[in-house]
Amino acid sequence: MSKHLSLIKLFLPGLLLTGCVEIPNLSVDHLPFSEPVACQVPSYYKTSTSQAIPVIPNWWTLFKDEELNQLVQKVDEGSFELKAGLARVERACAVLGINRADLYPQINGEGSIQKIRTSKNDSSNVGGGRNNNYNQYRASMGMEWEFDLWGRIKYLVASAEADVEATMLAQQDLRLSLKGQLAQNYFALRFLDEERRVLSDAVNVRLDNVKLATDRFDAGKTGELDVARAETELATARAALAAISGQRTRLENAIAVIIGEPASEFRISRSSKAPNYLPAILAGVPMNVLENRPDVAAQIKTLKSIYTRIGSAKADFLPRVSLISSAGLSSVDIGNFISWSSRTFTLGPSISAPIFQGGRLRANQKQIEAEFKEAVADYQQIVLVAIQEVEDALADLASASNQRDAQLEALSASRKSLNLSILRYKEGLVNSLETIDATREQLNIERGYVQIRALEYDATVRLIRALGGASCLDAEACQECGCIYHTCNCVIENIQEAIAGSVVP
16 A cells, blocks of 8 residues: 555656646637638728629539530549549548547457477576476457547547548639639630631731732732732731630640540530620628638638647646556466466556656647647638739729720721721722721731630639639538539548547537
């Protein structure tokens, strides 16, 4: 009894010192700052849209382009980036399972057969009373179960759970980004087709101009300079047409990579008409960005993961109490190995407390706290960038809309000017220079109009991406609408089961 008291006196000061560490009552659902006011969020955007419609989960269907719908579907089916993202989700779930395992008893079995020879001169064999050459047969089962008195394991499980949710949201953000890139490239390609049509018409017009100039030269009505000028304009238009083909091929190749197909085998047929339906998107208010963007939501989950790890780091200062037991059989005679007399058994608590670690535990806590401060700053930056992206897209959309109206008026005037110039040239009232200038001006204005239309579509897609694409940020809602992970239902089911099973009472 006195021996046991001596041991208690030896370890009691260390236990009391570790007991002075305060464990905060950390909640996985609340952070030490209010999410919406983590940084200053304006109440409205500089530019607003009127008569607009809200974004829907399948936002690409708003453009009413069946070929775009089919291409977007291929992103879910073939994108290797999404497959890599799913693997990251599975990995996060595996880490969650590893942490959850520490909540339960760890049971192991062990068995051995040994040939043993001890020294005849050993103290245990003095007098020759023991055989120094014998076989030893053992079989046992051991159990160790740590009592999570301070919540160390609970915090690790909660952190892993938040990591799973953050990884799922990052996968949503990746999916939104890929589909947005695809839509931007697709519309850029389609308007290049329209620009190609404009240039093809321009080449035909310039062929007619060359013929007209040649006929007038042969008739002696004009000089050879007019023919040279017309041929120069024809060659310039053909060069611009060739440049369009190279740009289109690069966009086609980019789309092939996004949907997971070899660029050499992927083709998008040319279209005879440009996209003609542009939806007006409702931007809402800046606060909606915090609610709808998956990258913002993912960063909040990352904050929760790091914050709960602080609780685990503080729990490391306190003693770990475990229950250890083992039971088995041990014998030197195989004949009576399986008998009641060969049984062995141990059972008792175990306590381990850090007394001196050289500052390692304190440094670990400070490291995690610094990670949390960094994550808070990252969250604030993500929110600011998100609002900036919406503002930029709205400003570009409004600017392109105003340019389009003005460019359309200029296009109408340039066509009228060109017709008058050609008529005056045919009647011999002016030389070819006026006609060439009018033709060149009309082409530039028409190409500019097509490019402005392309900018409108690009800005609309960027606005949808900046608003979060109406992503479902709730696991149950995502399961109902089927907007995420429908390429691997088994993965999402495993994720949900892992999260549900990680709740600690």
